[in-house]
Amino acid sequence: MTILLVENVSKRFGGVQAVAGVSLSLAPQEMLAVIGPNGAGKSTLFNLIGGQLPPDSGRVVIAGREATRLPVAARARLGMGRTFQIAETFRSFTAQQAVEAALLAARGAPFRLFARAFGPHAAEARALLAEVGMEEAAATPVSTLAYGDVKRVELALALAAAPRLLLMDEPTAGMAPAERGALMRLVRGLARGRGMGVLFTEHDMDSVFAFADRILVMVRGAVIAAGAPEAVRADPAVREAYLGKAGLAAALRARRHG
Amino acid sequence: MTCLRLPRRAALLALPALALRPAAAQPARGEPVRIGELNSYARMAAFAVPYRNAIQMAQEEVNAEGGVLGGRPLEFVFRDDGATPSDGARVAEDLLTRENVAFIAGTFLSNVGLAVADVAARRRRLFLATEPLTDALTMAQGNPYTFRIRPSTFMQTRMLAEAVRGRPVRRWAIVAPNYEYGQSAAAAFKRLIAEAIPGAEIVAEQYPALGRPDAGPTVGALSRARPEGIFNVLFGADLIPFVREGQIRGLFENRTVLSLLTGEPEYLLPLGAEAPGGWIVTGYPAEQIELPAHRRFFDAYRARFQDTPRLGSLLGYVTVQMVKAMLDRARSTDTDAMIAALRGLVTETIVGPVTMRVLDQQSTLGAWVGEIALEGGRGVMRNWRYEDGANHMFPEAEVRAARRL
Amino acid sequence: MEWGFWLAQAVSGLAGASALFLTAAGLTLVFGVCRIVNFAHGSFAMVGAYVAVTLLPPLLAWSPSLSVFLLGAVLSALAVAALGAAVELLLLRRIYRVPELFQLLATFGLVLVIQDGVLQLWGPEDIPGPRAPGLGHGVAILGERIPAYDLFLIAVGPVVLALLTLLLRATRFGLLIQAATRDREMVAALGVNQALLFTGVFALGAFLAGLGGALQVPRIPASGGMDLPIIAEAFVVTVVGGMGSVPGAFLASVLIGLLQAFGILAFPKITLVLVFLVMAAVLMLRPQGLLGRPEPPARGAIEGLAALPPPSPPLRALAVAAILAVAFLSDDYLRKVATEMLVLAIAAFSLGFLIANAGIVSFGHAAFLGAGAYAAALLSVRAGWPMEAALAAGPLFAGTLALLFGAALARMGGIYLAMLTLAFAQITHAVAFQWVELTGGDNGIVGVRPAWWASDRASYLLLAAALVLPAIWALRRVLSAPFGVLLRAARDSEPRALALGLPVVAMRVAAFALAGALAGLGGAVFAFSRGSVDPTLLAIPQSVDLLAMLLLGGVQAVAGPLLGAVALHGLKDAVMPLTDLWRLFLGLAILLLVLAFPRGLAGAWRRA
């Protein structure tokens, strides 16, 4: 069974072919990483899957349902959640309130005019914050958090909807190395525990090679390699086209960890 | 045509109006009779300030001559009406509630006048509307508490239509500002010109937005219709560009042009040397009026303010004259008494007798109709005559229908 | 003949377009770089016209030539540029850090100050300018006499466009302007002296406005009322062209100029709304304007405006006590003023809900106030409905209207949304203004009377309070209910809200309808209090008043909009009887308040 099926999607911005005929599939419990140099088209691919952008061609199937033309909110209702490369959170809320709002949204009563918004989901929100390691900051306004913490709150917001499919665009950017591992471990635990499929991009090769079940390598919009971490690491095309000079060091470091 | 003429006796009964004779009486003393005056002093300063000047001048003269109601001084309390109906209505209530005024007077803009008239009706207090022109004030929206002094849109339009009665000018174009004043003037003109000139037709109408005076397209659209006559209702800042553009493009050549208000100094003076010669206008040729009382007023105003009186000044002065006549007749500041006194009141004003017609509570104050001529680098009215408002009022049957009497 | 006519008409339209372009180019540059929606831009053009009619006659008496005329126009524009620089240095510089809406408010204060300043300096009468030497005549083309000055103006537009393009492309100043228009942060990061850049751009914008005003004087007189029509059209041109885009402004000017020239042939009465119809149509099809860049929702407009917080009980007691005191212990006038304050408070509060919580900046909120007032007045006077029913119909009608507006608008964001609300409000205004048979036109409807039991001012005040205060408290409840909270969440991050599955557009439409209905309630209450309604209730100045009340009061506390309504209405009421110069004082008061309390009165209260 697949939770996400992407077939041959493409997207062009003026002269730039940002995504060129990418296909992939993702199973529940699976952690699939998309890597590639800056500008490779990773975020664009995520936006095509997430519904933030319409594809020029190709199709997207979420949980067995044709979703290519579905609006974002409808995809969310199919069980898709996501984080953004630049974190999207509720800046005027405290961390706790933000998660409560996300829970309210997920439980679907946006037009209730007189019920109390904060309170009913407080315990659940605290639990989610604890899961991402932010319980300390529950009462802190999101706008004053450090960027790494904002990303963690964002993950909590995405998780509030209990997604079956989670897209994460550079989830650990701005975090210390130790925190990165913890966060990725958490996500992997959820994936395995809840049967959630996870698609993520990451520039931190340590995280990628340590946590991905499979890796997809994009360069200039196209997939140049796909497969298990070991196979990708060994692929000469990848080493040449992507890892190149600067990336090589990271890959080597990753091997030591792996 | 039918207009209410009071019997001569009523005119004689009216108490002697104030004049500028040397003071013989004692100056007024005692508790003043306060009158709440509200007008658009900030927004419509060109009209309202000369008006206020004349009221102050007349008020001092009245008080020097013994005041009103047995020696009490007149005291006008001036307020800005904010030039919006909401502000106007509020200021009216302020005057009535807190300033202890006998009645309220004033307003310039028609919609402010109507809103204030509505306050008057609701509070059952007298409102003497001095300047607003809209016919609605004395017709469909008229109420028993509201009286108007200045000749209305209809009356002035009628004066112009009469001025060309029988002339062989059949094809008419209308240009009017895009709001009630312009539209009701246009509607009245359509009707009156058909009576005055058999076979007259309207071949073009243009309604530029107020304050957006891009005259070129308007002039183009009018001249395209090849009218023989043009009826203009534009005034103020909208008139100057229209006149310039029309003159450059020859719109007015060999055409009869009728124009409301253009002869009023407020609008004629700013036109300077570009005043459109030959236009037939309503207005106020202040320096040419030889009536002795008016001449005294003219000189006194000039001496005091170093400026020629505007139409606003005349209106302010006449207002005080009518107020004094009303109070003399009413003998009290009781609203009912004042209203009773105003109805049919004949005031001997500086421009002749003016009657407050009972039927629609509209005064018979007239206007001067003449031709604009260029003399000494500025426009003046020539071949003018005073058109008594009494001859141009709404027919009685129409008033009865509109006011549901 | 006909060809000549069409040509003459096109020339007129294009000449108007040129004049419009000059002013709009300045506005769009200032917006692009400083992100200031400068309400006083039309006032700058007006000052340019006044300086020109003062400067030109002596200059031309000395040497009547076209070059001297041009010199005079440029000198006038330079004078206005100096004024613009002074305004930037003394006023705007101090408030760049506060939310953009406060800057808008400050420039509106400036409009009032300049109006009275001009009246004092130049007197109340319109002053026609001299004709341009050598261009005062008509040129015969195809049997039509076309004003030579129009032909000259037509040339001026493209010349100024070319010069501006050169300036933007080939000078360091110009490149900085372009960079800043595209990305403000980047310029800041480049270590450019931003303060200097802003002053320069503001002076340049004022120069263009002044030039536009000065070059108009051979066509239209300098008059004290010219500022608002100019700014309204310049706004439209700027928005239609795409904010920040100079070529866009040119294109839009030409479009609007020609539409004006030819539109009036078919629809002579369309003059009032034509430009706003164009704006609405263009924005619906192309939300970023003709040549504008798609803009992210203008968070800047509200950044720093916290959302309205939940209720605080003491306020409730205080408000009730104050109203009871006025109802039983004061005079009828104060009762009327208090009723109006309640009306304005609910309107400002609902606007605050829309702006601060839903992130929808509306420049046309008075449309709903007016719609409620008209519905109540029409049903009461024309259909003979009892007051109670008419009062109920006001919010229903206004809410429905808002629902329709919202449905058309809710997908848009930022400044373009704000401008579209303005256009819709103007169109509503035009309907009230021109549907004379129904609405009485600008004369409005009079004779709106409350029921017998509410006809004295004290009872009516209590009735108004009984309607308005619960509505305010209900809306406060909504703020802390799921709807209000999620609306604010969507304001903070639309992508996040959507990714969580929220029907953001539907929620915004609902917010619009709710805010519109509440403003409509205020309007209905107002109709019976004033006794009459007229189109000024839904005109731009009324919308600005509401915005001013909201911002002066501040949105940090629920009390803010209420305090703002009371303060501004009270201030106007106190100042107007004192002096003819009340606009000056009101304007200065707004400027001082913005400078002293850039977070609103309630914000200051809280800190104290």
Ligand SMILES: Nc1ncnc2c1ncn2[C@@H]1O[C@H](COP(=O)(O)OP(=O)(O)OP(=O)(O)O)[C@@H](O)[C@H]1O
């Ligand atoms: N909205 C857009 N308009 C135009 N071009 C875009 C747009 N979004 C992305 N691009 C271009 O598409 C290409 C792919 O960009 P994308 O953001 O998807 O890359 P990425 O792999 O996520 O890079 P990074 O690792 O830096 O996040 C880039 O060349 C980018 O400039």
Ligand SMILES: [Mg+2]
């Ligand atoms: Mg990316």
